[in-house]
Amino acid sequence: MTLDELRDKIDNIDDALLKLYNERMELVHQVGEVKNTTGAPIYRPEREQAILNRLKSQNKGKLTDAAIDALFLEMFAVARNLELPEGVAYLGPEASFTHQAAESKFGAMSAYLPISSIPGVFREVKKGTAKFGVIPIENSSNGIVSDTINCLDEYDLKIIAEVCLDVHMAFATVSDDITKITKIYSKDIAFGQCRKFLQDLGLDEVEHIPVESTVKAAKLALKDETAAALCPAVAAKLNNLPIRFNNVEDDTNNRTRFFIISDFENASSGNDKTSLLVRLSNKPGSLVNFLNDFEEAHVNLTKIKSHIVEGESIFFIEFHGHQNDAHIKPILEKHKDEIKILGSYVKEIDDI
Numbered sequence: 001m002t003l004d005e006l007r008d009k010i011d012n013i014d015d016a017l018l019k020l021y022n023e024r025m026e027l028v029h030q031v032g033e034v035k036n037t038t039g040a041p042i043y044r045p046e047r048e049q050a051i052l053n054r055l056k057s058q059n060k061g062k063l064t065d066a067a068i069d070a071l072f073l074e075m076f077a078v079a080r081n082l083e084l085p086e087g088v089a090y091l092g093p094e095a096s097f098t099h100q101a102a103e104s105k106f107g108a109m110s111a112y113l114p115i116s117s118i119p120g121v122f123r124e125v126k127k128g129t130a131k132f133g134v135i136p137i138e139n140s141s142n143g144i145v146s147d148t149i150n151c152l153d154e155y156d157l158k159i160i161a162e163v164c165l166d167v168h169m170a171f172a173t174v175s176d177d178i179t180k181i182t183k184i185y186s187k188d189i190a191f192g193q194c195r196k197f198l199q200d201l202g203l204d205e206v207e208h209i210p211v212e213s214t215v216k217a218a219k220l221a222l223k224d225e226t227a228a229a230l231c232p233a234v235a236a237k238l239n240n241l242p243i244r245f246n247n248v249e250d251d252t253n254n255r256t257r258f259f260i261i262s263d264f265e266n267a268s269s270g271n272d273k274t275s276l277l278v279r280l281s282n283k284p285g286s287l288v289n290f291l292n293d294f295e296e297a298h299v300n301l302t303k304i305k306s307h308i309v310e311g312e313s314i315f316f317i318e319f320h321g322h323q324n325d326a327h328i329k330p331i332l333e334k335h336k337d338e339i340k341i342l343g344s345y346v347k348e349i350d351d352i
């Protein structure tokens with residue numbers, strides 16, 4: 001076939017797709033009307049997951065699972081915005097890793113609100129300025145984010161989804177001579193994550209200047225020929241700062257997990273994870289007794305981390321399953337005075 005013939009065929013398919021998209025959006029609009037009468041949430045991660053699973057299992061074409069995710073998640077985000085435009089608050093600034101995590105769930109069309117602190121994200125969701133909040137919960141190198149645990153404890157909001165992102169750093173500078181670099185801007189945590197790279201290039205001795213965000217680091221490096229920034233590639237691109245080296249972090253498996261919080265509870269998807277905060281009495285064996293109940297019910301515990309809130313020790317616990325599953329509900333009921341259920345949500349990863 002000639003190029004023109006191939007393009008004619010593509011045009012025909014695009015016309016058919018447009019018609020189908022509009023037909024689908026018409027139905028989505030009707031779903032929105034039904035939900036409006038009952039006050040049901042627009043975002044249903046478990047329904048989206050079920051659609052994706054069904055499509056992937058019947059897929060016989062060139063599309064990979066990741067490609068199906070990319071196409072359909074964007075379409076769901078557009079659909080949700082047509083049902084009811086809802087804001088997304090995230091730990092900013094723009095181009096932060098949390099922003100990327102937010103965009104991976106809420107697509108290009110959502111109204112985003114960068115917030116400068118984790119408690120600020122919780123406040124804005126609680127007030128209703130935004131329907132959803134996106135915050136980091138843990139990083140594979142740096143562990144649990146205490147601010148997020150504190151806020152999950154303090155606020156009556158639910159975890160409704162998790163997102164996991166590979167965290168890659170770029171070394172970006174306007175200088176084309178690395179030996180002229182006298183200072184590097186980044187977030188304090190990032191210098192430690194890129195220590196070997198800095199040593200290898202003889203940049204461990206130059207001044208390391210910690211700033212609030214890697215986006216700010218990119219902005220500062222842009223103004224100074226003797227400076228560089230360690231920042232996500234998107235932050236460098238957003239500021240037109242040339243990237244000299246990509247993926248400069250020591251641990252190339254560096255990953256961060258994020259939570260999406262809102263004011264509603266998910267229904268079961270059949271592939272869920274649940275997060276809890278647990279305050280146990282200060283008696284010998286109380287933790288073992290608590291955990292035994294999960295073992296006896298064959299519940300797979302995936303995480304247990306102790307955390308101090310105002311001098312008091314609490315546990316952050318996660319397990320596979322939904323809080324309403326028949327084998328889990330009785331355990332949560334038995335311990336209801338000791339636990340705070342933070343949410344059940346579609347399991348994206350087994351553990352970070």
Ligand SMILES: O=C(O)C(=O)C[C@]1(C(=O)O)C=C[C@@H](O)C=C1
Pocket residue numbers: 028031032042043044045047048051075076079080083
């Ligand atoms: O099924 C629903 O509840 C819908 O609102 C429709 C739809 C979709 O586009 O298929 C859109 C948003 C929800 O998150 C899940 C699915």
